[in-house]
Amino acid sequence: MKWLLDRFGEHTDTIAFIHNDRKVSYGEVGALVNGFSRRVQEAGVRPGHKVVIVGDFSPEVVCLILALGLDRCIVIPLTRESVIEQDVALGVSGADWIAEFDPAGREFSLAEKQVPVENVLLSQFLVKERAGLILFSSGSTGAPKGILHDFEQVAEKFRVQRAPMVTIPFLMIDHFGGINTILAITSSLGTVITVDDRSIAKVASAIERYKVELLPVTPSFLNIMLMMRAHEDYDLSSIKRITYGTEVMPQVTLDRLMKAFPGVQLQQTYGLSEVGVLRSKSRPDGSLWLKVGGEGFRTEVRDEVLWIKSDYRMEGYLNAPSGFDDEGWFNTQDRVEVDGEWLRILGRVTDIINVGGQKVYPVEVEEVILGIENVEDVVVLGEPHKILGQIVAAKIRVREPETIESLKLRVRLACKALLAPYKAPSKIIVTDEPLNSVRQKKIRSVAGSRTQPSSPDGNLES
Template sequence: MDWLLERFNQAPDRAAFIHRDRHVGYKEVVDRTVSFRAWVVDGGILRGDRVAVLGDYSPEMFCMMLALAQNGNVVIPLSRESVVEKDSALGISGCEWLIEFDDEDFVPSLSSHVVNADHELLAALKTSAHPGLLLFSSGSTGRPKAILHDFDRVVAKFQKQRSPVSAIPFLMIDHFGGINTILGIVANLGTVVTVANRSIGNICAAIEHHRVELLPTTPSFLTMMIASNLHREYDLSSLRRITYGTEVMPQSTLDRLKADFPAVTLQQTYGLSEVGVMRSQSRDDGSLWVRLGGEGFQTKVKDDVLWVRSEFAMLGYLNAPSEFDEDGWFNTQDRVEFDGDYFRILGRVTDIINVGGQKVYPAEVEDVILGLENITDVAVYGEHHPMLGNVVVAKVLTTSTEPVTDLKRRIRRACNVSLANYKSPAKVVLADGPLYTSRQKKRRG
């Protein structure tokens, strides 16, 4: 961890953060981390203690996490829009302390917040004197899983320095992808540009105002952005690269992005909280085929499912059995096709809809529907059927009002032309709001 602060000292005047139009240089990041370390020690936080930190992206939140890591603590970052309630998270992980930032994410307060939850992984980490990072899954398939990492191992991935960029950390601070993004930016002495909220207008305005070069985001956000046409109202010419991950990208969205951003590199990314984020290379800007791996990662396909072995893997779950096999391979639960070194992600095994013994991938149905006029977004999922097991349901968000019977007819006609009959939606439901979660991922069901 010390190497990171030493690197920051190489560019003391360079902007590390632009937070609500406030420029914070790397020297200030180092100084604030050192002062927070002293504040933590004076407050009585001991090496090995578990500390929850509640806030959002800010220089102060980041510096506090570094200070706690240097103090050898287990850091539990929580955002105000977390998918896991604070009490639920702390009930699983346990905690000795709570640090909470004010509404401006500037001034921290410290309180004793003892929640007992013993676990052998936490005990072993404390014995090793390494700092920990504790994150939670979204809980979309049940109870959220508490994922414990060695914080030193997470940071070590970024020791090799690359070119600096200015970027918006789109995913939240309590999400592995969010922490991976922010570490990737600052480890390369780039600039983190924060936004007050992650609406399309705010993101586009920040790109224009601060000449942001990299936008790491999700297919759901990009689908909504393209459908809204809001990106046309801003000068986004500074963008050099758009990366997307966490869910399957519709080919129709990718085609529209390529047309609207011809000078921007479109790069698919892939990672999981359990194993980390791999280096990736899309076959080309308009392709959903991607090469995955990089130093410290290995991949293989078993029964059409992607497995990963990683040097940056989690230590384990605190509240669930390990999903690694005896050789250290992790089952991603992502079904894939492969062509030489390239993979195409088809979707999560848990999202597959079984219609009378036939498999339906929601993304392939969504892709057809998104290509129709007056469709802003769509979420496809399965609904129980007494004879078929499940039928396909499409929940649709339209751009303007349209008679429901006409909409259903258009959708079924398009799906019957492009897909097998059993993949066509048996039901079409009108949505009354966004179809994505606070993490900007598709909400199905």
Template sequence: MQWLLDRFAAADPTLKAFVHKGQAFTYGQMSARIAELTAELRERGVKAGHTVVVLADYAPDVFCMILALASLKALVVPMTRGSVIEEGEALSISGCDHAIDFAPDGLSWTLKAHEVPVSNPMLDEFRASGKAGLILFSSGSTGKPKGMLHDFERVMDKFRVQRAPVVAIPFLMLDHFGGINTILAITASLGTVVTAEDRAIATICAAIQNHKVELLPTTPSFLTLLAATDLAQRYDLSSLKRITYGTETMPQATLDRIRARFPGVELQQTYGLSEVGVLRSQSRPDGSLWVRIGGSGFETQVRDGILWIRSDYRMVGYLNAPSGFDADGWFNTQDRVEVDGDYFRILGRVTDLINVGGQKVYPAEVEDVILAQPNIADVVVVGEKHALLGQIVVARIALHEPEPLADLRLRIRKACLAKLTAYKVPAKVEMLDQAIYSARFKKMRR
């Protein structure tokens, strides 16, 4: 990672690296702060191979702390207060030697010994290699969360080739691979990271307006909520040049609405997994959900309709689960895809499929039809157990304006029958009575 520190040191020292709470933090300040924190951590007993939890959200000092720990060849476990993983459960998998807790404003921190011993041959072998490590966790939506060990320096190496700098908001959280990937991509190209107080739509829009943000990397769920409001008209978002979206399937209806709201903005679908990294991508320019993915260090392959990836930036392995890689290093993404030349269309996770009497239903396909109907603010489609059919399709809907449930059910059924085969039509239509998004702004289908 020395190349990255050298790039920061060689940059114009007055160049903005962060804008945090309205205050600029320059690359000159960042370079000095990383060196200062590295010395302080070493003096306070943090050594190579130690596992260190960093509880924080985005802030200049947080990023400097993570790079300082990497300089010391520690194993970094980033966590957030809004994490979908309980800290105790995470540490029972990763182990821990020290805990660094940042204040919510990211301006002060405490370091304390926090010993959680874990016996793990993979961790022992990795420590012996003398490399910096990064440990992240899956959301655990299908069971116990999986701990993923990455060679942190290999993760950084993806950004050696310097690209054009941008002003961007790191929307995806710090404990998410996409969040780490975003902040490394911005800073490795000497761009500017604009932090936000929270991920509320109005807060993000205000940050874009106030700091002339050019790039917004986000999720389809956030864009669905944005499209259901008038905030794009109430704030000046004209600085935006590109919106990227990933981590879940994008409804075509949402994409169409966002294209209409932001006609001059490039909309780019991204694709990546914590296990293999984030691939370079190019959306087809026809406004569809077809995307070309790959890039240097990545290979793709489709087996029986499922996407497999081989990556130079893959994780070392799962800490608490069998390897997800085959003997040749290919990873099963569990994503079913359609193929058109060198473009893919992501249909959805195999684990999200609804099995109606042996027939497979992709929730995103049904959601797309419903979202296109009038007065629909949002929808989540799930499977519900059924004695005869195995599962039935259930649509839970949020409305812009109140509407009698009987009327809603009738028109949703008619709309779905006009577009979908009968077994895909929701057997139940319910009003949303709870949050449907995780802290990572992804739909929760379980």
């Protein structure tokens, strides 16, 4: 990873970060990385030590991550809004040190935190004397998995320099996509615009003020941004490219996006924490078909499920079987359609709703409901049913107050016109709670919602 610091040193005056109006050059980044390296070494941190970093995107947080990587430590980034509790995470990964940043992200305390864990995979990796990176899955389909990467190998993907862009890193530092975005921007000597919260207004204001060119976000975030008409309230004309991924994009949202941002390149991305982020190309017909691959990646489809072989794959899970077959292929669990060299992602196998043996993909129902007037957002999921196995349930947020009877009628009429009967929601839940996680992905769980009492037919009464 020294090549990255060398690159920074050749462009010391270029602005690397703008954080809360504070500009930090690549020369300052290099000085921070070297200073942090000296500080942690003087405290007793050694190669192979596991160091937990608690913070969010700021120049200093990124510089500490790079410093520890250069010192061949095992970096465990967590945020205060991580999808996994700290004690649970460290019970999987173990720890030697913890660095906690203040809310401003500028100062950190460093203390020993001995959490011994016996792990064969980690012990084998430590023999290599290379920098490591441990991230955690969201746990949406079970217990969170600890994912071990060779940090140097992750960074190596970006050695070939790309065109610099001004970018807001939307995904957090505890997410592979967040680390990937930061490495992509800084290795190309672009400018990272970091914001202290990811509200629509805050992000849109930063885009307007700093002329952001690249916006990498989730479909859920884009849907809310369009619903709030941020493109009308703020000057977002600097955006050249919007990339979206981590979950399936509804076609109705993509159509609205194309209308709101004419001339902007819209690119669907695809990647997994286990194998890395692939190169992607969206079909230019405004559809959700794409090509994925690129140098270091191979793909194939088996029984309608996408498998990937990657040079940038994880070392393995710390607390689960590897997920790779004997030849190194990884089962993504993503169901796909194939049209020659083009793919269309239908959704995770684990998200498919089985209604009496009939398969329902949540996104196809969400697309219909999102097109209904007064619907702000929706998430579709399966609920257990004694006879059918599962039924389709829809949790809906509305823009303006509306009687449940009126909404139910309009949802049923729209679904009847466009979907097979078994795909129409049998249960409709109106909620004022967020339908997306802190990672701005759909929460496909009914538990925890504040809803009205259910009527005998499973729908909600007003």
